[in-house]
Amino acid sequence: MTEKIRETLRDSKKARWTALALASFTMMCGYFFADVMSPLKGLLEGQIGWTSSDYGTFTSAYGWFNVFLLMLIFGGIILDKVGVRITGFGAALIMVIGTAIQYWAISSTTLQGSSIWGIKSQVFFASIGYATFAVGVEVAGITVTKVIYKWFQGKELALAMGLQVALARVGTAFALAFSVPIAKITGVADVSRSVLVGLIALCIGLLAFVVYIFIDKKLDQSIADAKPDNLEEEEFKISDIRKIVTNKGWWFIAILCVLFYSAVFPFLKYATDLMVNKFGVEMDLAGLIPSLLPFGTILLTPLFGNIYDRMGKGASIMIWGSVLLIVVHLLFAVPFLNNWAIAILLVIMLGIAFSLVPSAMWPSVTKIVPERQLGTAMALIFWVQNWGLMGVPLLIGWVLDKYCITGQTVRDGLMVNTYDYTLPMLIFAGFGFLAVLFAFLLKIEDRKKGYGLEKPNYIR
Ligand SMILES: C[C@H](NC(=O)[C@@H](N)CCCCN)C(=O)O
Numbered sequence: 046m047t048e049k050i051r052e053t054l055r056d057s058k059k060a061r062w063t064a065l066a067l068a069s070f071t072m073m074c075g076y077f078f079a080d081v082m083s084p085l086k087g088l089l090e091g092q093i094g095w096t097s098s099d100y101g102t103f104t105s106a107y108g109w110f111n112v113f114l115l116m117l118i119f120g121g122i123i124l125d126k127v128g129v130r131i132t133g134f135g136a137a138l139i140m141v142i143g144t145a146i147q148y149w150a151i152s153s154t155t156l157q158g159s160s161i162w163g164i165k166s167q168v169f170f171a172s173i174g175y176a177t178f179a180v181g182v183e184v185a186g187i188t189v190t191k192v193i194y195k196w197f198q199g200k201e202l203a204l205a206m207g208l209q210v211a212l213a214r215v216g217t218a219f220a221l222a223f224s225v226p227i228a229k230i231t232g233v234a235d236v237s238r239s240v241l242v243g244l245i246a247l248c249i250g251l252l253a254f255v256v257y258i259f260i261d262k263k264l265d266q267s268i269a270d271a272k273p274d275n276l277e278e279e280e281f282k283i284s285d286i287r288k289i290v291t292n293k294g295w296w297f298i299a300i301l302c303v304l305f306y307s308a309v310f311p312f313l314k315y316a317t318d319l320m321v322n323k324f325g326v327e328m329d330l331a332g333l334i335p336s337l338l339p340f341g342t343i344l345l346t347p348l349f350g351n352i353y354d355r356m357g358k359g360a361s362i363m364i365w366g367s368v369l370l371i372v373v374h375l376l377f378a379v380p381f382l383n384n385w386a387i388a389i390l391l392v393i394m395l396g397i398a399f400s401l402v403p404s405a406m407w408p409s410v411t412k413i414v415p416e417r418q419l420g421t422a423m424a425l426i427f428w429v430q431n432w433g434l435m436g437v438p439l440l441i442g443w444v445l446d447k448y449c450i451t452g453q454t455v456r457d458g459l460m461v462n463t464y465d466y467t468l469p470m471l472i473f474a475g476f477g478f479l480a481v482l483f484a485f486l487l488k489i490e491d492r493k494k495g496y497g498l499e500k501p502n503y504i505r
Contacts, residue, residue, distance in 0.1 A: 054267040061196040067257040069212040074250030075182040076216030078243035099168045106172035107179040108435040120184030121424020125281035133188040137251040140181030144244045147174030152237035187423040199504040203408040207350025214339040221336045281417045294413040297487040299429045307433035308476040341396030349404035359405040359498040360488035366401030371477035378470035
């Protein structure tokens, strides 16, 4: 007698894609807010008198609570202990609270003129808001990975993760493209207006997650109904942290992650300046070339995810993506390749690399650790990654000041340094070399342990 496999809600295409759309929408709003201030540096200086260091303090606040107070790691443990519903709701709420604090700080006139611990009060509170928001968005990120695994395991797992990342990149692209126009919409520039739009978006994102919670409850019910013997799943224990950090495969992914992302996100922070100094692009247009990056990844990340689902080759995809990263940064370093068309081509190539690696990396984590450890494993990877995202921009800034100043010039009526970007680009290429090494180590470990990284995700 053939036993009929009982269906759960995840077998309904409509239900699982709706679940993905809701959770991804919340993340898209988070990514929009994460970068809403990035194009406003000039306006912050002009409108509310922030200096470059004020802006630097504010940007670095992203890691304050996550890295130093270990909030990300606590978030991962909470996720594995209490599940996606409470953690996701809490994370989305924290994003809203952080954003509200930041909006209050940026729009308030009462904070101007005073300081706290040597930091302008307005910068201080805006940074506290941003640091709070960052806890929410990072914990929401790991929660959404677990949400996707819950719905898509054995199905279109990498495609779903790719689509989620693509929607998040839409959020980034919207922030880069529309933050300045929003601030200037009435003709009088007001940076707090863009922050307010981000706050409203995040409130809608919170509501979307509340709707998700209802579908998630139904999924759990359907899983319980489909399990006739009602076997209890093993629960996460604190001792599981030891299991994660003694897992070589996990380390290879975490190190690959910090190396790869350190050569992309921090590069983007200097890319506009690189366009001006190396490729001679006008200051006003220089931001346009790097802003092409998220647009390319929007199409390519789900595409490569789909390939991984159907054909496997996850570890190989990560190797190829890292090789491409080296090629891009080495070509950026070649002094005579200084035509802006080459810069566009290289950013497009970087977009391909930045689609290849994430599309394979995040689904691969689910093959290396069991579901009950997934939140903590992801949180620890993000934690390691956040050190790089914080430290590498500082390293590049120091290298530029110490070794790369070539002279001075007047831009927009201001005397500024000119830089030779060869050394920073070689440093980024160096991260790429190490990333390839760790991607290979991961592939070897996969062969030894049989994680199945080279196998398709889709079980027909
Ligand atoms: C999924 C992955 N997310 C991360 O790596 C986050 N820790 C960093 C988010 C940065 C937001 N500006 C990704 O975006 O590829």
